[in-house]
Amino acid sequence: MPQPLWDYAVATYARAGVAAACLALQDEQGADVNLVLYALWLADQGQALELEQVAAVDAVIDEWRREVVMPLRELRRRWRALPSAAEFRTSLHELELQAERHQLETMVQNLDPGACQAGIDPGTNLAVLGQYWGLEEAVWSDLKAALGVADRG
Helix, strand or coil, X not given: CCCHHHHHHHHHHCCCCHHHHHHHHHHHHCCCHHHHHHHHHHHHCCECCCHHHHHHHHHHXXXXXXXXXXXXXXXXXXXHHCHHHHXXXXXXXXXXXXXXXXXXXXXXXXXXXXXXXXXXXXHHHHXXXXXXXXXXXXXXXXHHHHHCCCCCC
């Protein structure tokens, strides 16, 4: 069964510099990497992200993220210092990825398709996320550089 958002997310995250930029956004700004990848995927699909759309999809995934994804991530990170927990950390990481995949699938299922347009700039969708989260435009610089997206300005 095709999972276009998951496939896009995996391929994009694997690009040089993207994972580091996404993790910095997550750890330093509190951004949800899956929402970032969702915004980028929508731009790739020719869909401009609307502020109301971000709020709606965030509301749908919020409980899953708080109750499943984040606790798995936190536990896996806490176990970094325990060499005897390496095997368990690997299992937790796989479970965390499955939980994130479920989150992305939920996002697609709740997608309110808008009109597609040619040439949607990924930076435009990132700016909408920044507005939603109250982030400065500059926080996207590393991610935009990794993606080859020009800064507006």
